[in-house]
Amino acid sequence: MTNKDISRVKELLASPQKIVIVPHKGPDGDAIGATLALKLFLEAQGHFVKLIAPNEYPDFLKWMPNSEDVLIYEKTQEKCNGHIEEAQLIFTLDFNQLSRAGEMAASLEKASAPFIMIDHHQQPGTYAEVTYSDVTMCSTCQMVYHFIENIGLAEKITPQIATCLYAGIMTDTGSFRYRSTTSLTHRVVADLIEKGADNTSIHENIYDTSSYSQLQLLGCALQNLKVVEDLRTAYITLSQEELDRHNFRKGDTEGFVNYGLSLSGIVFAAIFIENKAENIVKISFRSKGTFSVNDLARKYYHGGGHINAAGGKSDLSLEETVEKFISILPGYKTSLSL
Numbered sequence: 291m292t293n294k295d296i297s298r299v300k301e302l303l304a305s306p307q308k309i310v311i312v313p314h315k316g317p318d319g320d321a322i323g324a325t326l327a328l329k330l331f332l333e334a335q336g337h338f339v340k341l342i343a344p345n346e347y348p349d350f351l352k353w354m355p356n357s358e359d360v361l362i363y364e365k366t367q368e369k370c371n372g373h374i375e376e377a378q379l380i381f382t383l384d385f386n387q388l389s390r391a392g393e394m395a396a397s398l399e400k401a402s403a404p405f406i407m408i409d410h411h412q413q414p415g416t417y418a419e420v421t422y423s424d425v426t427m428c429s430t431c432q433m434v435y436h437f438i439e440n441i442g443l444a445e446k447i448t449p450q451i452a453t454c455l456y457a458g459i460m461t462d463t464g465s466f467r468y469r470s471t472t473s474l475t476h477r478v479v480a481d482l483i484e485k486g487a488d489n490t491s492i493h494e495n496i497y498d499t500s501s502y503s504q505l506q507l508l509g510c511a512l513q514n515l516k517v518v519e520d521l522r523t524a525y526i527t528l529s530q531e532e533l534d535r536h537n538f539r540k541g542d543t544e545g546f547v548n549y550g551l552s553l554s555g556i557v558f559a560a561i562f563i564e565n566k567a568e569n570i571v572k573i574s575f576r577s578k579g580t581f582s583v584n585d586l587a588r589k590y591y592h593g594g595g596h597i598n599a600a601g602g603k604s605d606l607s608l609e610e611t612v613e614k615f616i617s618i619l620p621g622y623k624t625s626l627s628l
């Protein structure tokens with residue numbers, strides 16, 4: 291953060307404010323961890339905070355401290371619109387274009403309050419008065435830690451806040467293994483453990499709480515895995531029928547896309563998940579090395595993200611989506627073949 295931004299943030303938070311905090315649509319561990327941590331921190335400073343998620347988030351994140359206070363815009367739209375109108379300050383966390391808030395975007399665009407963005411995705415928008423954007427950061431949770439540190443209040447990080455931040459850093463770094471995990475990340479995480487984050491329980495709460503049907507769905511996804519060997523690509527499909535057969539619940543497919551990348555020699559992995567209710571196919575992309583899935587998701591799938599992890603969607607049928615994907619792959623021959 292620049293010194294100017296730090297001073298402005300201190301001014302904006304100088305007296306108790308009505309604050310709204312927003313994660314992106316389809317919030318993940320980093321988005322929920324960062325927003326809950328910031329909420330707990332700001333409330334302890336005397337502010338009045340509403341955390342509004344555009345839609346539901348996975349059950350495997352619901353153990354997180356204060357999770358019961360998350361408002362879901364899709365469920366209580368009118369009440370949430372009231373909070374957004376009344377807000378004196380709005381934080382957007384883990385996204386950088388208002389369109390990533392889904393149906394909530396229209397209400398955010400009308401809001402009179404200034405925005406503070408804290409985010410690590412590529413190509414930030416210009417809607418915020420304070421834009422704390424850093425694409426080198428592994429997670430928004432690490433940025434929330436630095437945000438609190440920058441305004442001189444690191445000693446106010448409680449065990450609950452530390453738990454939320456640890457969980458988000460852990461999930462967005464694939465348990466501290468992706469390239470964005472730096473020595474600074476480990477220093478932050480060490481401090482969070484010292485401040486009361488119980489690392490073993492956090493890992494167990496997130497990774498060891500699968501249901502039987504979720505593991506069966508993983509089995510189905512792995513059966514569907516296809517490899518395009520000469521282009522070092524692997525992809526998975528899951529149809530609505532397959533999801534229904536395995537009692538699919540939000541979050542059940544989290545991490546499935548990574549199995550493609552775990553194959554020896556594969557540098558590009560995708561998963562295509564049919565969503566008949568929204569009439570779209572939701573897509574996740576992952577890569578290793580310099581192949582930018584952010585560029586590909588932006589160009590072809592109304593999406594974006596990071597160089598090695600991005601997402602998007604397709605309005606075609608599942609079969610047509612896969613056909614189109616296969617047809618665009620050769621265009622990336624120089625970056626994908628050996």
Ligand code: 5GP
Nearest residue numbers: 574575592593594595596599600601602603
């Ligand atoms: P995931 O594949 O886990 O849903 O998302 C991977 C990354 O891509 C995350 O950082 C997420 O924010 C981003 N992402 C996922 N879906 C979309 C999308 O539809 N649009 C944009 N701009 N980013 C997305």
Ligand code: MN
Nearest residue numbers: 320384430462
């Ligand atoms: Mn993130």
